[in-house]
Amino acid sequence: MVTNAVYMGMCLYAPSLALSTVTNLSVLASMCIMGGICTFYTTIGGVKAVVYTDVLQTLLMFGGVLVVVILCCRDLGGVANVIDIAAEGQRLEFFKLCWFFLVGLWVLWVLFFFSGLVAYSTYSTCDPLTAEYITKADQILPYLVTHKLSHLPGLAGLFVAAVYGGVLSSVSSTGNSMACMVWEDFLKLRPYFSRLSDPAATKVVKLLSSVTGVLAVVLGLLIGNLGNIFNVINIIVSCVYGPIVGIFLSGMLLPWTNYKGSLVGLFGAFAIFTWLGVGKFIQGGGSPTMLPLSTHGCHIINSTILSPTITFNSSTYFDLTTSEMPDITSASSDEMGDDGEVSIYDLSYCYMGILGTVTTMLINSAVSILTGPTQPKQLSEDVVFSPALRLYKWSWQLSTRRQHQENTKQGKQRDGEEGVSMLHMSSLHTPSS
Numbered sequence: 232m233v234t235n236a237v238y239m240g241m242c243l244y245a246p247s248l249a250l251s252t253v254t255n256l257s258v259l260a261s262m263c264i265m266g267g268i269c270t271f272y273t274t275i276g277g278v279k280a281v282v283y284t285d286v287l288q289t290l291l292m293f294g295g296v297l298v299v300v301i302l303c304c305r306d307l308g309g310v311a312n313v314i315d316i317a318a319e320g321q322r323l324e325f326f327k328l329c330w331f332f333l334v335g336l337w338v339l340w341v342l343f344f345f346s347g348l349v350a351y352s353t354y355s356t357c358d359p360l361t362a363e364y365i366t367k368a369d370q371i372l373p374y375l376v377t378h379k380l381s382h383l384p385g386l387a388g389l390f391v392a393a394v395y396g397g398v399l400s401s402v403s404s405t406g407n408s409m410a411c412m413v414w415e416d417f418l419k420l421r422p423y424f425s426r427l428s429d430p431a432a433t434k435v436v437k438l439l440s441s442v443t444g445v446l447a448v449v450l451g452l453l454i455g456n457l458g459n460i461f462n463v464i465n466i467i468v469s470c471v472y473g474p475i476v477g478i479f480l481s482g483m484l485l486p487w488t489n490y491k492g493s494l495v496g497l498f499g500a501f502a503i504f505t506w507l508g509v510g511k512f513i514q515g516g517g518s519p520t521m522l523p524l525s526t527h528g529c530h531i532i533n534s535t536i537l538s539p540t541i542t543f544n545s546s547t548y549f550d551l552t553t554s555e556m557p558d559i560t561s562a563s564s565d566e567m568g569d570d571g572e573v574s575i576y577d578l579s580y581c582y583m584g585i586l587g588t589v590t591t592m593l594i595n596s597a598v599s600i601l602t603g604p605t606q607p608k609q610l611s612e613d614v615v616f617s618p619a620l621r622l623y624k625w626s627w628q629l630s631t632r633r634q635h636q637e638n639t640k641q642g643k644q645r646d647g648e649e650g651v652s653m654l655h656m657s658s659l660h661t662p663s664s
Contacts, residue, residue, distance in 0.1 A: 232412065234468065234472070235408075236409070236446055236447065239447035240447050240448070240449070240451035242401050243448060245460050246394045246398045247261035248373075250373075250394075262451050265395065266447055266451075267444070270440065270441055273403045273407050274440045274441050275437075277407070277436075281404055284400065284403060285400040288396030289396065289400060291393050293339070295394070297342065298386065298389060300345060306353075306379065314348070320351060320523070350371050350372055353379060354375075356525050357525070360524075373390065376390045406447065409439075410436050410442075410443055411436060413439050414435060465584075466512075466583065467508065470505050470583065470587065471501070472587075473500065473585065474497050474501045476584075477497075477588040477595070478497050480592060481596070484592075485596055485599075486615050487599055487600065487604035487623060488604070489599045489605050491598055491599065492597070492602065493595055495598045499591075500590040500594060504583060508583070514574070606627070607620070607627050
C-alpha cells in the first residue's frame with residue numbers, strides 16, 4: 232500500500248511537469264487540479280468509471296505519442312535518418328539493452344523508447360537541457376511538441392491528453408483498489424463497520440478513495456525532487472515488489488521453505504534493497520551515464536528567452552549570447568566518484584527487482600533448512616510446482632533412506648561392540664580349570 236501511494240504521487244507529478252512545459256500552469260496547480268479531477272470521477276463513478284476512462288485514456292495515450300513520433304520522423308526525413316542519427320550519437324546499443332522490458336507491454340515500451348530516439352535526433356545539435364531551455368530531462372518530449380509541432384492546431388492538446396491519459400488511468404485504478412483493500416482488510420471486520428449496510432459501506436469506500444487522492448497529491452509534491460521520474464519509479468517499485476515476488480516464487484518452486492524462512496527472507500531482502508535504494512537517492516549512484524550532448528547548432532536572434540512555453544516556428548534558431556556553452560557536453564566525472572571507483576550504489580535499477588527476488592529466495596531457503604524444512608507430507612500438490620514437488624519428494628526419500636541405512640549400520644556396530652564387550656566380561660568371570 233505504501234508503494235502504491237508513492238507510485239500514485241509520481242504518476243501525478245509526471246504529467247504536471249509536462250503540462251507546465253506546454254502551458255504557464257505551475258506544477259503545484261496542475262497536480263492539484265488533476266488530482267481533484269481524478270479523485271472526483273473515481274469517487275463518484277467507482278469501478279465502472281475507472282474502467283470506462285481507462286479504455287479512453289489508453290487510446291489517447293497510444294494515439295498521442297504515435298502522432299508525435301510520426302510527424303517528427305517525417306520532419307527528420309524518415310525512420311532511417313532517425314536510426315542513423317541515434318546510432319551516430321551512441322544511443323543505440325542493443326547489447327547493453329535490458330531485455331526485461333520485452334515481457335508484457337512491449338509494444339508500448341518500444342513506442343516510448345522510439346519517441347526518445349526521435350527527440351534526440353531532433354535536438355542532436357542543440358540539446359535543450361544543456362542550453363537551459365528546459366530545467367529537467369523529463370520535459371524534453373513536451374518541449375519537442377511545443378517547439379517543433381506547435382504550428383499544427385490541437386497537437387499540443389492531444390499530447391497533453393496522451394500524457395494525462397496514461398497516468399490518470401494508473402492513478403484512478405490504484406486509488407480505487409487501495410480504497411477497496413483498506414475496507415476489506417482493515418475495516419470490514421471491525422465491530423462498528425461490520426454492522427453497516429451496503430449503501431453505507433459504499434460511502435465509506437468512496438471516502439477512502441478521496442483520501443487516497445489527497446495522499447497522492449501530497450506525496451507527489453514531496454517526491455518530485457528525487458530525480459528522473461522513470462528511475463525513481465523503478466527503484467521504488469523494485470525495492471518492494473522484488474522481495475514480494477521472491478516469496479511467491481519460493482512457495483511455488485522451493486517446497487522445503489517454511490514460514491520462518493519466508494518472514495526472514497521477505498523482511499531481510501526488503502531491508503537490504505531499501506537501504507540500497509535510499510543510498511542511490513543520497514549518493515546519486517546508478518543513474519544512466521550521460522552520453523555526449525551538442526549545442527553547436529543553437530543560434531538565437533534575440534539574447535534571451537522569456538518562457539519555455541513560447542511558440543516557435545520551424546525557421547527560428549537560438550543563439551545564446553548571454554552565456555558561453557561548450558559545443559560538446561559529456562558525462563560528468565562525478566557520477567562514479569572522484570576516483571572513478573564503482574560502488575554498490577551504482578547498481579542499475581533495471582536489476583534491483585530480479586536481485587531482490589533472488590535474494591529473498593536464497594535467504595528463505597537457508598533459514599528454512601536451518602530451522603527445519605517442511606516435510607513432503609505437509610505440502611499440498613495444488614500450490615506447489617509439480618516437477619519441483621516430485622524432485623523434493625524424491626530427494627527427501629533418498630535422504631531418509633540414507634539416514635535409515637546409516638542408523639541401521641551404526642546400530643549393528645553398536646550391537647557388535649556390546650556383544651564383544653559382554654564376551655570379554657564373561658571371560659573375565661569364568662574360573663580357570
